[in-house]
Amino acid sequence: MINRIGRYEIQAELGRGGFGHVFRAFDPTMGSPVAIKSLLSGGEPDLMIRFRNEAAAARKLQHRNIITVYDFGEAEGMPYIVMELLDGSDLQRVIAARRPLTILQKVRIMSQVAEGLNYAHLHGVIHRDVKPANIMLLSDGN
Numbered sequence: 001m002i003n004r005i006g007r008y009e010i011q012a013e014l015g016r017g018g019f020g021h022v023f024r025a026f027d028p029t030m031g032s033p034v035a036i037k038s039l040l041s042g043g044e045p046d047l048m049i050r051f052r053n054e055a056a057a058a059r060k061l062q063h064r065n066i067i068t069v070y071d072f073g074e075a076e077g078m079p080y081i082v083m084e085l086l087d088g089s090d091l092q093r094v095i096a097a098r099r100p101l102t103i104l105q106k107v108r109i110m111s112q113v114a115e116g117l118n119y120a121h122l123h124g125v126i127h128r129d130v131k132p133a134n135i136m137l138l139s140d141g142n
Contacts, residue, residue: 005036006075008082019047024085027070034070038080048079055081057125064142065116087139091132109135112142 002010008025011033015022020039027034039051055072058081062068071082091109094101101109113135117127127134 004075005038005078005080006073008034008036010036025082027082033085035083035085036080037083038078040078051079051081055079058083061120061123061125063116063119065112066120067136086136088137091135091137094137095132108141109137 004010005023005025007029008027010023010025012024013021014024014035020037023036023038025034025036026032039048052072055069058067058069059072067086068084069081070084073080073082113130117130120127
């Protein structure tokens with residue numbers, strides 16, 4: 001595993017997909033933990049452009065139901081997005097673990113997802129990849 005991306009110290013891998021990885025990292029400048037989404041280097045030019053556009057679009061959004069983007073950069077040919085580190089689990093893992101959710105919890109989740117998507121849409125951002133793996137359920141119930 002890599003030890004550093006830009007100024008960020010990598011602590012653990014949180015997940016991986018076909019196009020990249022998500023890491024738990026530490027920002028020594030701010031003195032706080034962050035999440036870093038990286039795109040595998042040597043990617044297709046169109047994919048690199050979409051990744052940069054995703055970072056720029058998300059950076060404009062400030063809403064309690066949308067992850068906060070702090071930074072975007074490129075290190076050794078690998079673009080990355082630095083985001084707030086959330087304490088919780090994605091909905092896909094909750095479903096896979098068959099964790100029971102009450103109807104009230106399900107409605108609350110969908111309501112908050114809809115609030116975040118509405119805010120993004122009002123600011124000209126379309127998500128295009130709404131799925132359980134991209135919905136985080138925080139330890140505080142949000």
